[in-house]
Amino acid sequence: MNSKHSAKKLKRNFYTRELNIVAKELLGKILVKKESRKFLTGKIVEVEAYDGEVDEAAHTFIGITERNKIMFNEGGYFYVYFTYGAHYCCNVVTGKKGHGTAVLIRAIEPLEGIENMALNRFGRILINEKDKINLTSGPGKVCQAFAISKKHYGYDLTGDKIFLLNQPNLDENNIVTTKRIGIKKSVDLQWRFYIKDNPYVSKK
DNA sequence: CCACGGATTGGCT
């Protein structure tokens, strides 16, 4: 993998900072999933921030439960949840222990393992350009392409199965800030960030 | 124990 030589795994101190700082800086970083012979990587292009202390849309707004407890850990853990009876979504826990904050990974630009991602998503290897965009352009799609499910709940992102590689932070001019998608509460918070003009972003 | 609804997706009108 090319990126292995130019980027290093992000450490705990990246994740334990304030939610929206981490959310913005996650744009452009590379998600890596290693599993036996499979090696899947992709660039994060769209994220949303959730904070249970002030944000009614966050799963942690109701306090600690069996489902959301990993979000109350310190930053650098993987929060995976199941929704709509069909889809998994994955989050990067941020901040200090007890805070209940995390960043939803909404879209990724595939880099390596594209054939395996296509197998995971469509059950076949050959894909056209349109299929390629459709591989990882949404939170449920990302988890299906990367074969992320509840068995990855709570994974330590400083470990060696799922982790992020550092990349230079993007210029502010290349980051678009908007309201979040698909929620009914706290709808006015401008906590969604995506890379300007990237074709893998889920919606405008 | 049971009813409710969701940080989505894809197929059909």
Added chain:
DNA sequence: GCCAATCCGTGGA
């Protein structure tokens, strides 16, 4: 653009 699919976490009885 609209809506069904499909399960399980959550909370009230």
